[in-house]
Amino acid sequence: METIKVEKLSKMYDGIPAVCDLSLLVKRGEVFGLIGANGAGKSTSIECILGTKTADSGSVSILGMNPIKERKKLFERVGVQFQESNYQDKITVSELCEETQSLYKTFNDYRQLLKQFGISDKGKSLVNELSGGQKQRLFIVLALIPNPEVVVLDELTTGLDSRARRDVWRLIADLRSKGLTILLTSHFMDEVEALCDRIGILKNGKMIFCGTVQEAIAASPYEKLEDAYLWYTDEEVNDDESI
Amino acid sequence: MMRAFKKMLKIELKLSLRGMDMVIFAICFPVVMVILLGIIYGSKPAYSGASYTFLEQSFGAISTIAICAGGVMGLPLLVSDYRYRKILKRFKVTPTSPALIIAVHLVIYAIYSVVSLILICLVATLFFGCNLGGSLIGFLGSYILVMLSMFSIGMMVGGIAPNMKIASIVASILYFPMLIFSGATLPYEVMPNALQKAVDVLPLTQGIKLLKATSLGLPVNDVLSAIIIMGVIAIICSSISIKFFRWE
Numbered sequence: 001m002e003t004i005k006v007e008k009l010s011k012m013y014d015g016i017p018a019v020c021d022l023s024l025l026v027k028r029g030e031v032f033g034l035i036g037a038n039g040a041g042k043s044t045s046i047e048c049i050l051g052t053k054t055a056d057s058g059s060v061s062i063l064g065m066n067p068i069k070e071r072k073k074l075f076e077r078v079g080v081q082f083q084e085s086n087y088q089d090k091i092t093v094s095e096l097c098e099e100t101q102s103l104y105k106t107f108n109d110y111r112q113l114l115k116q117f118g119i120s121d122k123g124k125s126l127v128n129e130l131s132g133g134q135k136q137r138l139f140i141v142l143a144l145i146p147n148p149e150v151v152v153l154d155e156l157t158t159g160l161d162s163r164a165r166r167d168v169w170r171l172i173a174d175l176r177s178k179g180l181t182i183l184l185t186s187h188f189m190d191e192v193e194a195l196c197d198r199i200g201i202l203k204n205g206k207m208i209f210c211g212t213v214q215e216a217i218a219a220s221p222y223e224k225l226e227d228a229y230l231w232y233t234d235e236e237v238n239d240d241e242s243i
Numbered sequence: 244m245m246r247a248f249k250k251m252l253k254i255e256l257k258l259s260l261r262g263m264d265m266v267i268f269a270i271c272f273p274v275v276m277v278i279l280l281g282i283i284y285g286s287k288p289a290y291s292g293a294s295y296t297f298l299e300q301s302f303g304a305i306s307t308i309a310i311c312a313g314g315v316m317g318l319p320l321l322v323s324d325y326r327y328r329k330i331l332k333r334f335k336v337t338p339t340s341p342a343l344i345i346a347v348h349l350v351i352y353a354i355y356s357v358v359s360l361i362l363i364c365l366v367a368t369l370f371f372g373c374n375l376g377g378s379l380i381g382f383l384g385s386y387i388l389v390m391l392s393m394f395s396i397g398m399m400v401g402g403i404a405p406n407m408k409i410a411s412i413v414a415s416i417l418y419f420p421m422l423i424f425s426g427a428t429l430p431y432e433v434m435p436n437a438l439q440k441a442v443d444v445l446p447l448t449q450g451i452k453l454l455k456a457t458s459l460g461l462p463v464n465d466v467l468s469a470i471i472i473m474g475v476i477a478i479i480c481s482s483i484s485i486k487f488f489r490w491e
Contacts, residue, residue, distance in 0.1 A: 075338050098250060
């Protein structure tokens with residue numbers, strides 16, 4: 001069963017295509033990673049999928065619903081973490097969690113989630129004063145407050161140190177083992193290799209590869225995902241190969 | 244929805260109090276104005292032979308300071324700040340809507356205005372013997388009308404300003420002249436005639452005229468034109484902000 005289904009999604013900014021003919025399927029319980037360089041269209045794709053940006057053409061369905069027309073119903077069951085941290089100045093961790101919790105009909109107890117994510121002692125701290133890793137864990141907590149079936153995480157670990165990234169990975173792996181469907185974006189190859197069942201490689205708004213990590217490597221002349229990824233996204237190498 | 248509204252009202256009000264700006268400009272500032280005018284003018288009549296004191300005459304104008312601080316200064320900055328921080332966008336991926344958090348803040352600014360009104364009323368009557376013998380209903384009606392027109396100006400500025408910097412410049416351009424020239428701080432009565440005519444175009448001047456007349460129980464000249472000017476501004480500005488509001 002497809003939890004997320006995107007068909008021929010396109011979006012232009014001032015005549016320049018940001019997302020071009022994007023199609024993808026994410027099955028229930030699957031972790032799908034969109035990867036690509038900065039500016040490859042990852043965030044725009046995510047926003048068009050979620051309906052915070054209107055695509056020029058194409059269709060999206062999440063849990064069988066249209067994210068724009070059935071927004072209120074859909075987002076009871078979908079948790080989202082955007083790339084930029086978006087919270088009020090001078091708000092504390094527990095205030096932000098309580099405010100988020102109040103928006104949903106059914107929700108997980110945020111105290112439990114904070115505990116599970118190792119930041120239960122930070123309830124009274126200002127969100128501003130958390131470390132990068134703690135903030136990122138908090139944002140995953142916020143995405144999990146509605147007790148979602150689908151979680152969308154944009155640039156999950158950008159700006160985190162190795163230790164904090166590994167911590168976040170472990171938490172994502174836990175969510176995956178609980179059967180959540182996860183759509184994430186990243187530009188770290190080790191990350192998608194460790195977390196994702198399938199990946200899509202974006203370049204200039206086009207999906208140039210979609211499949212498992214093993215398939216991505218097998219279809220390239222290389223043995224590591226990083227090399228394969230560079231091979232997929234680097235035109236010059238491609239051109240050289242074809243000559 | 245109601246549960247979300249109440250919870251957010253509580254948290255956002257806390258954040259607003261933590262910020263202190265509104266406490267200073269909407270609560271302390273008008274109270275200090277009443278105290279200063281009370282000390283300086285005491286129970287002097289507004290002019291020789293007037294049946295009311297200078298402070299009683301200024302009451303209506305001072306009561307609008309909090310409305311201006313919230314509507315014309317606070318609201319544009321808040322809306323553009325929440326847009327810049329993508330808080331409005333975050334609300335789009337929840338079962339509620341970003342309009343909810345804006346509505347919460349409109350209520351918060353209304354609360355500041357009402358608290359300020361009650362405080363200056365208490366200070367003026369208890370400490371300086373003000374006797375406001377006008378029509379309570381007329382005064383409150385005018386007060387609500389002023390609030391509607393000022394908040395709609397603020398929503399329009401916040402809603403269409405592309406960034407915080409522009410919102411803050413436009414808010415200052417509107418806020419300070421209105422505060423100084425409409426009679427909210429500098430009494431309209433002491434202005435030269437030509438200046439009085441010029442500031443008559445400011446919607447707040449019209450509002451203060453109504454508030455002054457209703458608080459003192461004086462007959463209102465041009466009551467209809469004052470109501471029309473403010474009503475039209477409220478309708479135009481809120482229509483523009485609804486139609487052209489930038490959520491991100």
